[in-house]
Amino acid sequence: MERFVFHDELRFAGKVVTFPQVHTGRKLQPTAWFEETIGDGWLHEPRMVDWLVWLSGELAGRKVRFYDIGALFGYFTAIAGALFAGAEIVAIEPEAEAADFIRKTLKANKLDGAQVQEVMLDNTRGSHRFAQAGHRFTRSETGTEFRTCTLDDILLPERKDTAEILKIDTEGHQAAFLPGASSSLIRRQAVLLLEFDRPDKLARYHTTNADLVEPFLAQGYRLYWCDHRIPGAPIERLDRIGPQHECNSMAVLLPPPGDQAL
Numbered sequence: 001m002e003r004f005v006f007h008d009e010l011r012f013a014g015k016v017v018t019f020p021q022v023h024t025g026r027k028l029q030p031t032a033w034f035e036e037t038i039g040d041g042w043l044h045e046p047r048m049v050d051w052l053v054w055l056s057g058e059l060a061g062r063k064v065r066f067y068d069i070g071a072l073f074g075y076f077t078a079i080a081g082a083l084f085a086g087a088e089i090v091a092i093e094p095e096a097e098a099a100d101f102i103r104k105t106l107k108a109n110k111l112d113g114a115q116v117q118e119v120m121l122d123n124t125r126g127s128h129r130f131a132q133a134g135h136r137f138t139r140s141e142t143g144t145e146f147r148t149c150t151l152d153d154i155l156l157p158e159r160k161d162t163a164e165i166l167k168i169d170t171e172g173h174q175a176a177f178l179p180g181a182s183s184s185l186i187r188r189q190a191v192l193l194l195e196f197d198r199p200d201k202l203a204r205y206h207t208t209n210a211d212l213v214e215p216f217l218a219q220g221y222r223l224y225w226c227d228h229r230i231p232g233a234p235i236e237r238l239d240r241i242g243p244q245h246e247c248n249s250m251a252v253l254l255p256p257p258g259d260q261a262l
Helices: 030-038 046-058 075-083 096-108 179-187 199-203 209-218
Strands: 006-012 015-020 063-069 088-092 115-117 126-133 136-139 144-149 162-168 191-196 222-226 236-238 249-254
Touching: 006 030, 006 075, 015 075, 015 096, 046 075, 046 162, 046 191, 046 249, 063 075, 075 088, 075 096, 075 162, 088 096, 096 115, 179 209, 191 209, 209 222, 209 249
Parallel strands: 063 088, 063 162, 088 115, 162 191
Antiparallel strands: 006 015, 126 136, 126 144, 191 249, 222 236, 222 249
16 A cells, blocks of 8 residues: 655635645645645635635535646645545646645545546546646747647536536636537526736737636626735725736636526
8 A cells, every 4th residue: 555644734614635745757746835825824825725615515515526627736626526525536637647646645635546547637638748837838840849738628418417617727728619519508507706817918818808808797697806915905895897907816606696506
C-alpha cells in the first residue's frame, strides 16, 4: 500500500482535507504552492470556497457532479470531495506531473471514485503544441505537445437527477473551449464557477468575459460577480458585465429559477 507524508491539513466549514508532500518533476513544486497559498492558515481563493460551501447546502440530498477544469494540484478537487459526499468528481489537468499529484491527493483523501483526465481542453480534438508561462497555456509551434479535446468530450452522460458544477480556471484559455459547449451546458442546467481574466489575456482570443457569459444570460441564467481572492468580498448580482468587471475575478452562473439544478 502506498504511504503518504502529509504536507498540511486544510480545515474549513467543519471539513478537513489533506495534501501529501510529494516531489514532482515540474518547476513549481506542490509543496511550495501550498506553503504560499495555505501555509499560514489562509484559504486560497476564499470566495470560491464560500460558493462551494453554499452550493453543498443548496444541493444537499441531491446527486452532484463536480468538474475541476484547470485543476493544477487538485486543491478544489479535494475541497469538493469533502463537501459533496458521494459526488462524481472529474479533475481536468493537462500536465502529467500535476495530474499525477492530483491522483495522490485523491488517494490521500479517500476519494477513490474520482477521476483525473490528463488532457488540454480546446476547440478541437487531437493534439497541439502549447507554450507555458506560469499557469497559462497558449498555442505555440515550439511548445509542448498535449492531447486535446472539447469540453463536451469530457462531460459524463447527462442525467436529469444529477446537478452539475463546473469550476473553470484556465488563465484565459476558457475562451477557446467554453463557447463551443455553452449550448450543451445550458441544456444540462449546469452551474458555472468561472474565473474571469484580464482583457490582455483574452485579447488573443478576440473575446471578452462579457462575451463568454452572454449566451447564458440570454437563456435566463443568473449572474453573480465578486473578487474571489478576498475573504468576505462583496457579491454583486448583475444583469450584464461592465468594463469594471473585466478583470481577474469570478462569475457564478446559476440556471434560471425553477430549473432542477437549484
